[in-house]
Every structure is written in C-alpha cells, then in structure tokens.
Amino acid sequence: MIIAERKPMDEIKRMLAPYKKVLVAGCGTCVTVCWAGGEKEVAILASQLRLARSAEHNEISIFEASVERQCEREMVAEIKDKVTEVEAVISLACGAGVQTMSEMFEDKPVFPGVNTTFIGMPEKEGLWVEMCGACGDCFLDRTGGICPIVRCAKGLLNGPCGGTRKGGKCEIDPDKDCAWVLIYRRLEKQGRLDLMRNYYAPKNYRAVKRPGRIQAAKA
Amino acid sequence: MNNCIVAFCCEHSAYPAADLAGKLKLHYPENLRIIRVPCAGRVDLIHILKAFEKGAAAVMVMGCEGGACHHMTGNTRAKERVKYCNLLLREIEADGRLVAMFNLSPNAPHKFVGAVNEITKRIKESGR
Amino acid sequence: MATPFRKILKTKDFVVTAEAAPVKGSNVSKAIEHIELLKDKVDGLNVTDNQSSVMRYPSLGVCLLVKEHGGEPVLQVTCRDRNRLAIQADLLFAYSRGVDNVLCLTGDSIDVGDHKEAKQVFDLDSVQLIHLIHTLNSGQDMAGNELDGNIDFCIGTTATPSADPLEPQLIKVEKKLAAGVEFIQTQAVYELDELKRFVEFVRKIDDKVKILGGIVPVIGAKMAAYMNDNVPGVFIPQHLIDELAQTPKGTGVAKGIEIAARMIRQMREEKICDGVHIMFIGREEKVPDILEAAGLL
Numbered sequence: 157m158i159i160a161e162r163k164p165m166d167e168i169k170r171m172l173a174p175y176k177k178v179l180v181a182g183c184g185t186c187v188t189v190c191w192a193g194g195e196k197e198v199a200i201l202a203s204q205l206r207l208a209r210s211a212e213h214n215e216i217s218i219f220e221a222s223v224e225r226q227c228e229r230e231m232v233a234e235i236k237d238k239v240t241e242v243e244a245v246i247s248l249a250c251g252a253g254v255q256t257m258s259e260m261f262e263d264k265p266v267f268p269g270v271n272t273t274f275i276g277m278p279e280k281e282g283l284w285v286e287m288c289g290a291c292g293d294c295f296l297d298r299t300g301g302i303c304p305i306v307r308c309a310k311g312l313l314n315g316p317c318g319g320t321r322k323g324g325k326c327e328i329d330p331d332k333d334c335a336w337v338l339i340y341r342r343l344e345k346q347g348r349l350d351l352m353r354n355y356y357a358p359k360n361y362r363a364v365k366r367p368g369r370i371q372a373a374k375a
Numbered sequence: 376m377n378n379c380i381v382a383f384c385c386e387h388s389a390y391p392a393a394d395l396a397g398k399l400k401l402h403y404p405e406n407l408r409i410i411r412v413p414c415a416g417r418v419d420l421i422h423i424l425k426a427f428e429k430g431a432a433a434v435m436v437m438g439c440e441g442g443a444c445h446h447m448t449g450n451t452r453a454k455e456r457v458k459y460c461n462l463l464l465r466e467i468e469a470d471g472r473l474v475a476m477f478n479l480s481p482n483a484p485h486k487f488v489g490a491v492n493e494i495t496k497r498i499k500e501s502g503r
Numbered sequence: 504m505a506t507p508f509r510k511i512l513k514t515k516d517f518v519v520t521a522e523a524a525p526v527k528g529s530n531v532s533k534a535i536e537h538i539e540l541l542k543d544k545v546d547g548l549n550v551t552d553n554q555s556s557v558m559r560y561p562s563l564g565v566c567l568l569v570k571e572h573g574g575e576p577v578l579q580v581t582c583r584d585r586n587r588l589a590i591q592a593d594l595l596f597a598y599s600r601g602v603d604n605v606l607c608l609t610g611d612s613i614d615v616g617d618h619k620e621a622k623q624v625f626d627l628d629s630v631q632l633i634h635l636i637h638t639l640n641s642g643q644d645m646a647g648n649e650l651d652g653n654i655d656f657c658i659g660t661t662a663t664p665s666a667d668p669l670e671p672q673l674i675k676v677e678k679k680l681a682a683g684v685e686f687i688q689t690q691a692v693y694e695l696d697e698l699k700r701f702v703e704f705v706r707k708i709d710d711k712v713k714i715l716g717g718i719v720p721v722i723g724a725k726m727a728a729y730m731n732d733n734v735p736g737v738f739i740p741q742h743l744i745d746e747l748a749q750t751p752k753g754t755g756v757a758k759g760i761e762i763a764a765r766m767i768r769q770m771r772e773e774k775i776c777d778g779v780h781i782m783f784i785g786r787e788e789k790v791p792d793i794l795e796a797a798g799l800l
Contacts, residue, residue, distance in 0.1 A: 165466040203427075204424065207427055207428060208467035211467070211468070310582075310583075310610075310625045311623075314675060315671075316666075317609040317629075318666070318672070318690055318736040319609075319735025320667075324667070349674070353674055355681065358645070359626075
C-alpha cells in the first residue's frame with residue numbers, strides 16, 4: 157500500500173497561516189493503515205492546530221471529515237458540503253487523494269498534510285518499508301521476489317555494487333540490507349542461483365511514460 | 376473547566392487511592408477533575424488533547440504499577456501514549472511536561488497527592 | 504609518448520598503475536603537478552570520476568591533460584551521474600582524443616558525497632557499461648545505430664575481494680568476465696590471502712585478464728576506523744589497525760608507506776597477481792616513495 161508520513165508541523169502551520177476556517181480531510185485506506193492520515197490522525201492534527209492557533213491568539217475553526225478513499229470522485233463528493241463551508245482544506249491523503257480533492261473543489265486551496273513516500277508494507281508494527289517502485293516493468297520473477305529497483309539503493313539489475321558493508325548491509329545505510337545479498341540468499345534457498353548469473357540488459361526506463369495513463373480494455 | 380487539572384484515574388489503582396486521600400482528608404488542589412477509567416490503557420491521545428482544548432492546564436494519566444495492570448499491558452500502552460503526547464505538544468511549542476503518566480497502587484493516597492502536587496508545580500513552572 | 508596500456512598489460516610482468524583525483528575548481532595546476540610527478544613512474548594513470556560522489560573537475564578533462572603531458576590515462580566512468588546517452592557521447596569524445604582505456608564502475612551513492620540532494624542516475628550498472636563499450640567497439644551504439652569512426656577501447660573494471668559476504672560479489676565478477684574485460688583493478692586489499700583466493704577464482708574462468716591488486720595506504724588507526732565506516736568497499740582488519748595504533752606520533756605516513764610497500768613486494772615476489780593499483784588520494788606526491796620502497800623504480 158501507499159505509505160505516507162505527516163508533514164512537519166511548521167510546514168502545515170505555514171500553509172494554513174492565512175486561513176481561519178479549515179477542513180482537515182482524512183482517508184480511510186492506505187494512510188489509515190500507516191497511521192498518517194486516517195480519522196484518528198485527522199482528529200489529532202485538528203486538535204493540535206486548535207491548541208497552537210489559540211496559543212498564538214489567532215483562533216482557527218477546524219472541521220474534520222474522512223472518506224473511505226480520497227482518490228475516488230464519488231466518495232469525495234460525499235463531503236462536498238463540508239468543503240463549501242471552509243476557506244481551505246488540508247488533506248491527509250496521499251498525493252492522489254490531494255489532487256482528486258483539488259480537482260473536485262477547484263475554487264478552494266487544497267494543501268497536502270502528508271508526504272507520500274513509497275509503496276510498501278509493515279515490516280513490523282509501526283515500521284514501514286519500501287517494496288515497489290511502480291516502474292511498470294516488473295522484475296520480481298528474476299530476483300526471487302525481491303525488487304532491485306527500490307530495495308537496492310542504486311537500482312542495479314546486475315548487483316551487488318562493490319560498496320556492500322560487512323555482513324551484507326547497504327553502502328548507504330548500515331541498518332538496511334543489501335538487496336542483492338537478500339536476492340542471493342533467496343535464490344540460493346530455492347536452488348535458482350542461475351537467475352542471478354544471467355546478464356540483465358539495461359532497464360527500459362520508459363515503460364511508464366509519466367504522467368502514467370492506463371486504459372482498461374472494455375469488457 | 377478552565378485551568379483545571381484533568382486526571383484520568385484507573386479504577387483499580389488511582390481511583391481508590393484518590394478516594395482514600397479524600398477520606399484521610401489529605402489536601403490536594405481544588406481544581407482537580409478526576410475521570411474514572413477502567414484502565415489507564417483506555418485513555419487515547421485524542422482524550423488528552425481534547426482535555427487541553429477544553430481548557431485543562433495539565434493532564435494526568437494514572438494507572439497501576441509495573442506488572443499489576445488488570446488488563447496486562449494497559450499501563451504500558453498508556454505510558455507510550457503519554458510519551459507520544461509529549462511529542463505532539465512539543466510539536467506545537469506547548470510544554471510537553473504538562474501531560475504525565477503516574478503509576479501507583481490502590482492503597483497509596485500519599486503518592487496520589489504527591490503526583491497532583493508535582494503536576495501543579497509543573498503548571499506554575501510553565502507560566503500558566 | 505607513453506606505451507599503450509593494452510600493450511603493457513600483454514607484455515609486462517608486473518603492471519603498476521596509480522590514481523589521481525581531480526580537484527574542485529577550474530585550476531588544473533595541481534593535477535598537472537601530479538601528472539608530471541607520476542606519468543613516467545607508472546604504466547597507467549587512473550583519473551577518478553566525481554570520486555566519493557564529490558563534485559570535481561571531470562575525469563575526462565584530467566585524462567586529456569595526462570595525454571598532453573605524455574602519460575597513459577585510464578578513464579574511470581561511473582554510472583551514478585550520467586545516463587546512457589551522456590556516457591556514450593563522452594566515450595566518443597574520449598576516444599577521438601586518444602583516451603582509450605576505460606575503467607567501468609557502478610559508482611558510490613550520492614549520500615557519501617557533498618551534493619546530498621542530487622538525483623542518482625544509475626541508468627546503467629557496471630556490467631551493462633562493459634557490454635556497452637563492447638558494442639561501441641563493434642561500431643554501433645546501444646540503440647543499434649552504426650557509428651562513424653573506429654572505436655577500440657581497452658576495457659577494465661573493479662572488484663572487491665574482501666567483500667562480506669563474498670559469493671554475491673563473485674557472481675557479479677563472473678558476469679563481468681563473461682562480458683569481457685582486459686584488466687581488473689581491485690578495491691583496496693589488506694589481506695593478501697583474500698587477494699590470492701580471488702585471483703584463483705578469476706583464473707578458473709579467464710586466464711587472460713590481468714589483475715592488479717588495489718593498495719590504499721593507511722596512515723593511522725583513526726583513519727583506518729574512519730575508512731571502515733565511511734568508505735564503501737574498504738575493510739581494514741583489526742591487526743592492521745593495531746599495528747598503526749602502535750606507531751609513534753608523526754610517523755603515520757611513513758608507516759603507511761612501509762606497510763604498502765611490504766604488501767606490494769609480496770604481491771610481486773610471490774606472483775600473487777599481475778600488478779598493483781595504488782590509490783593514495785590527497786597524497787599523490789608520496790606515491791613515488793611507495794614505488795621506491797617497493798622496488799618498482
């Protein structure tokens with residue numbers, strides 16, 4: 157799922173500084189799971205902002221609303237009435253949600269309250285790790301299910317690089333595993349090291365021409 | 376509600392301790408508002424923040440000591456939440472010390488009063 | 504005019520190369536000093552490419568200076584800063600100006616350098632770069648277009664004999680050998696047994712490639728510890744750090760040179776490998792001392 161992290165408070169306060177009536181909009185899907193922008197986080201941020209602005213003698217009216225998925229126009233439409241009441245919206249959804257809201261309420265400034273970071277999963281409670289780079293040309297069949305594009309710090313297809321730290325840790329961060337050492341161990345376990353011995357030609361970096369656009373074939 | 380101290384008191388520890396303090400006529404500030412909870416772990420971040428929004432000067436979360444929690448990990452969860460709440464307050468440049476966790480046993484009325492006095496001291500120090 | 508590196512690789516018993524890092528700025532006087540100091544004492548002079556991800560005068564620029572001053576340059580090309588178009592274009596230029604020895608590297612990550620917010624390119628990796636140069640050598644670019652003008656690079660690459668774990672690195676070395684390289688300059692070695700085992704491994708696959716053992720002199724225990732933590736691909740063993748810790752103040756450089764020379768002598772006398780690649784960044788003026796102490800002058 158998409159992992160996001162709440163923006164620093166000073167950034168949020170700066171964005172909302174000119175406004176006195178604001179809606180904090182949450183999303184019930186990815187950002188709820190990663191504790192960044194669900195109903196709970198909306199309530200907490202709203203409370204923090206009220207307390208902060210009150211202490212500055214610059215009161216702010218904060219409304220709260222969440223929808224199941226902020227990247228769906230139908231669902232966002234459900235909170236239309238709340239949006240019309242305010243001067244600005246701060247969305248705690250991922251970039252897709254923020255932009256859907258912006259598109260649907262073009263006359264209102266819609267600010268991003270989180271930084272969308274990556275596609276990943278919880279390694280353990282409260283620890284999210286990147287798994288997929290949405291490169292549009294999935295390589296996972298050749299690496300025992302470990303993505304070299306985002307889990308290798310350099311995105312190598314014929315790794316590892318010469319900078320692997322002792323014990324198989326990554327050059328850039330001793331707490332991170334070298335993806336190619338992980339790939340080696342996984343393929344060795346499966347008796348498929350021949351996959352790692354293959355030469356992989358340079359990647360097609362234009363597999364997804366940004367901005368991406370996919371038209372499903374009609375049923 | 377303005378400038379009161381809100382104390383979330385676990386019914387197995389702090390609440391009976393508070394009760395005992397009252398019976399013994401031990402003195403503690405008049406502006407203390409006790410909220411009885413089944414366990415300190417029942418208190419969530421938003422409860423603490425709402426208390427501040429409604430004008431509380433400080434918030435106490437009081438639960439059982441060490442391994443005595445009747446719900447196993449309620450008191451440890453409460454401790455983590457209070458720690459996180461310190462962070463949330465510091466983020467908005469508020470005094471993080473104004474929310475605090477205290478652990479005590481049900482027959483510790485003096486400890487209860489001591490905790491309230493400690494928080495009262497912190498309120499004075501923060502200039503409120 | 505210097506002897507072409509490829510010829511030296513084929514004919515000389517113990518090949519010696521050294522490294523010169525370009526400086527920050529457009530003032531090339533220091534680079535020229537180092538070139539003049541080393542060009543006649545070594546068989547090839549490597550020029551690094553934004554080494555340690557620190558922005559510097561380009562490798563190709565200093566290689567041209569090496570050529571101008573009668574030395575034999577080895578152009579280091581990393582994959583970190585340029586995409587496949589830029590790399591191919593630079594190589595065409597290099598060849599047209601007589602720079603025809605290339606060392607293919609992946610490149611350190613941006614994080615170890617001084618422009619920490621830059622975009623990492625890594626459009627290619629080092630193995631793909633080797634294949635790319637072969638393609639250029641055959642008269643085509645990566646997209647299959649015919650090239651005007653002959654190209655014949657002498658291709659080399661790096662390897663890390665002290666990697667831990669070693670097996671994944673060796674698989675990559677296999678791929679590099681399969682792609683075809685004429686020389687390997689290893690990362691710094693401090694345990695000659697590791698180098699020996701590495702050379703044995705390579706020989707089983709390719710008995711023609713020349714292997715030059717990498718030597719990075721260490722001049723103090725603190726420096727050694729720093730390098731272990733911060734320089735990718737370097738693993739200095741504890742016994743060496745201890746030996747350095749024993750040296751009296753002010754004699755660190757001399758000790759580092761002594762240890763380096765000792766290792767080079769052994770590499771040569773025991774025919775452990777085909778040569779040595781000396782990397783003494785920031786102290787290029789001391790390289791002749793190492794060469795002398797090792798009996799290579």
